[in-house]
Amino acid sequence: MTKRTALVSGAGIAGATVAYWLARDGWAITLVERAGDLVSSGNPVDVRGPALPVAERMGILPELRAMATHAKAMRVLDPEGRSLARIPMPSRDGEVEVLRGDLAGALWSATEDDAELLLDDTITTLRQDPDGVDVTFEHAAPRRFDVVIGADGLHSAVRRIAFGREQEFSRHLGLYVATVQLGGPPAEPEEVMLLNVPGRLLALHPARGVAGAAFIFRHPEITGLDRRDTARQKQVVAEAYRGMAWRVPEILARLEESDDLYFDAVSQVSMDTWTRGRVVLVGDAASCVSLFGDGSTLAMAGAHNLATALSEGSADLATAFRRYESSHRKLTTPKHRHVHRTAALLVPASRLALATRNRVARHLLSRARPGPHR
Ligand SMILES: Cc1cc2nc3c(=O)[nH]c(=O)nc-3n(C[C@H](O)[C@H](O)[C@H](O)COP(=O)(O)OP(=O)(O)OC[C@H]3O[C@@H](n4cnc5c(N)ncnc54)[C@H](O)[C@@H]3O)c2cc1C
Structure with a gap:
C-alpha cells in the first residue's frame, strides 16, 4: 500500500x-x-x-x-530592585x-x-x-x-x-517582547526576578545556569518594522527602558552587544x-x-x-x-x-494598577504563608 x-x-x-x-x-x-x-x-x-x-x-x-530549568520561585522587585514578594513556583501535576x-x-x-x-x-x-x-x-x-x-x-x-x-488573523496586543542571553551564571540561581515600572517588565530567568533576560513592554504597534532590523529593535528596547534603575543599564548594555536577540510583537x-x-x-x-x-x-x-x-x-x-x-x-x-488579564498582571499599565498587583500578591502570600517575606 x-x-x-x-x-x-x-x-x-x-x-x-x-x-x-x-x-x-x-x-x-x-x-x-x-x-x-x-x-x-x-x-x-x-x-x-x-x-x-x-x-x-x-x-x-x-x-x-x-x-x-532551576526556577523555584518568582521574586517581585520594586523599581529600585528591593524585594517586595517571593512567590513559590511549585511544580504541579508533574509539569516541567x-x-x-x-x-x-x-x-x-x-x-x-x-x-x-x-x-x-x-x-x-x-x-x-x-x-x-x-x-x-x-x-x-x-x-x-x-x-x-x-x-x-x-x-x-x-x-x-x-x-x-x-x-x-493576527492582532497586536499592545506589547513587545525581546529576549537575550546574559552569558553568565545567574545572580539568583533558583529565582525569576521581576522588575516592573508601569508599562514595562524586565524578567531575569536563571534558566539552566545561564541567565536570560526578557523585556516585555507596552508600546503602540510599530508599522513597517523589519523583523531582521536588529539595530532598530535594540533601539526600541533601549528607549523603552531608559532611565530605569537596578541592573537595567548593565542589561541594556548586554542587549546592545548581543547577536542573538529575539524580538517580536506580542500577538x-x-x-x-x-x-x-x-x-x-x-x-x-x-x-x-x-x-x-x-x-x-x-x-x-x-x-x-x-x-x-x-x-x-x-x-x-x-x-x-x-x-x-x-x-x-x-x-x-x-x-x-484570558490573554488580557494575564498581560495586565505581568505588565500593569499604570502606577495604580502596579501598586494594586503588588498589594494583592503580598496579601495572597501572607494569607498562604504567615510571616515576613524572605
Ligand atoms: C519570550 C517568550 C516566552 C514564552 N514563554 C512561554 C511559556 O512560559 N510557556 C509556554 O508554554 N509558551 C511560552 N511561549 C510560547 C511558545 O514558545 C510558543 O507558543 C511555541 O513555541 C509554539 O510552538 P510552534 O511549534 O507553534 O511554533 P514555534 O516554536 O515558533 O516553531 C515554528 C517553527 O517554524 C519555523 N518557521 C517559521 N517560518 C517558517 C517558514 N516560512 N518555513 C519553514 N519554517 C518556518 C521556525 O523557524 C520554527 O522552527 C513563549 C514565547 C515567547 C516568545
Missing part, C-alpha cells in the same frame, strides 16, 4: 510533534524548516497538562526532566519548565529517524486539487503531497499562502477555521497567544490531536480536520479569553 504523504512546514514544537505521530502511523513525512539548523531561542516554556502524556508516550519526559530550544531538540531527536528534513528552505506556492497539493519551495524541487501542515509559528508562511495576509492569532481543503494549521500558526498562555503545551497537544484525527483510518480528510478543530478549540478558546 502506498504511504500517505504529509509536508510539515516548521520543525518547531508543533511540527516535530505532529511529524512523530504521523510517521508512527505509517505516513511519509517531510519537514521544511526555514532556519539553517534547529538551534533556536532559549526562552523558558512549560510542558504541562495535556502535553505531559504526549511527551511521556514519545519517551522524552525523562530527558525533559533532566533539562528542566525547559528552554524552548531544549524542548524542540528533544522532540526532534524522537522524530528524526522517521522523517525527511529540508533545512534552510520555505514553501513558496501551494496549489491544491481534489487529490493532492502541489508545492514549490525556495530551493528544493517542486513536490506533491496528500496533506500540507502549517506548523510554522506566529508568522506562518502556510497561513499567508493558503488563508490570507497575516494582518487578517494573538484568531481564525474562524484552521483548514482549507488539504491544508491545515497547528500551534502558533493557528492560535498563537504568544507568551501569555501555554503556547508550547497547546502546540504539542494540538499536534497530537491533529495526528490522531488524521490517523483514524475510516475518516475522510474533511471529517478528520473537523474532529481536530472541535477537540483542540476546547483547549485554545479559554486561553484566548
Whole structure:
C-alpha cells in the first residue's frame, strides 16, 4: 500500500510533534524548516497538562526532566530592585519548565529517524486539487503531497499562502517582547526576578545556569518594522527602558552587544477555521497567544490531536480536520479569553494598577504563608 504523504512546514514544537505521530502511523513525512539548523531561542516554556502524556508516550519526559530549568520561585522587585514578594513556583501535576530550544531538540531527536528534513528552505506556492497539493519551495524541487501542515509559528508562511495576509488573523496586543542571553551564571540561581515600572517588565530567568533576560513592554504597534532590523529593535528596547534603575543599564548594555536577540510583537492569532481543503494549521500558526498562555503545551497537544484525527483510518480528510478543530478549540478558546488579564498582571499599565498587583500578591502570600517575606 502506498504511504500517505504529509509536508510539515516548521520543525518547531508543533511540527516535530505532529511529524512523530504521523510517521508512527505509517505516513511519509517531510519537514521544511526555514532556519539553517534547529538551534533556536532559549526562552523558558512549560510542558504541562495535556502535553505531559504526549511527551511521556514519545519517551522524552525523562530527558525533559533532566533539562528542566532551576526556577523555584518568582521574586517581585520594586523599581529600585528591593524585594517586595517571593512567590513559590511549585511544580504541579508533574509539569516541567525547559528552554524552548531544549524542548524542540528533544522532540526532534524522537522524530528524526522517521522523517525527511529540508533545512534552510520555505514553501513558496501551494496549489491544491481534489487529490493532492502541489508545492514549490525556495530551493528544493517542486513536490506533491496528500496533506500540507502549517506548523510554522506566529508568522506562518502556510497561513499567508493558503488563508490570507497575516494582518487578517493576527492582532497586536499592545506589547513587545525581546529576549537575550546574559552569558553568565545567574545572580539568583533558583529565582525569576521581576522588575516592573508601569508599562514595562524586565524578567531575569536563571534558566539552566545561564541567565536570560526578557523585556516585555507596552508600546503602540510599530508599522513597517523589519523583523531582521536588529539595530532598530535594540533601539526600541533601549528607549523603552531608559532611565530605569537596578541592573537595567548593565542589561541594556548586554542587549546592545548581543547577536542573538529575539524580538517580536506580542500577538494573538484568531481564525474562524484552521483548514482549507488539504491544508491545515497547528500551534502558533493557528492560535498563537504568544507568551501569555501555554503556547508550547497547546502546540504539542494540538499536534497530537491533529495526528490522531488524521490517523483514524475510516475518516475522510474533511471529517478528520473537523474532529481536530472541535477537540483542540476546547483547549485554545479559554486561553484566548484570558490573554488580557494575564498581560495586565505581568505588565500593569499604570502606577495604580502596579501598586494594586503588588498589594494583592503580598496579601495572597501572607494569607498562604504567615510571616515576613524572605
Ligand atoms: C519570550 C517568550 C516566552 C514564552 N514563554 C512561554 C511559556 O512560559 N510557556 C509556554 O508554554 N509558551 C511560552 N511561549 C510560547 C511558545 O514558545 C510558543 O507558543 C511555541 O513555541 C509554539 O510552538 P510552534 O511549534 O507553534 O511554533 P514555534 O516554536 O515558533 O516553531 C515554528 C517553527 O517554524 C519555523 N518557521 C517559521 N517560518 C517558517 C517558514 N516560512 N518555513 C519553514 N519554517 C518556518 C521556525 O523557524 C520554527 O522552527 C513563549 C514565547 C515567547 C516568545
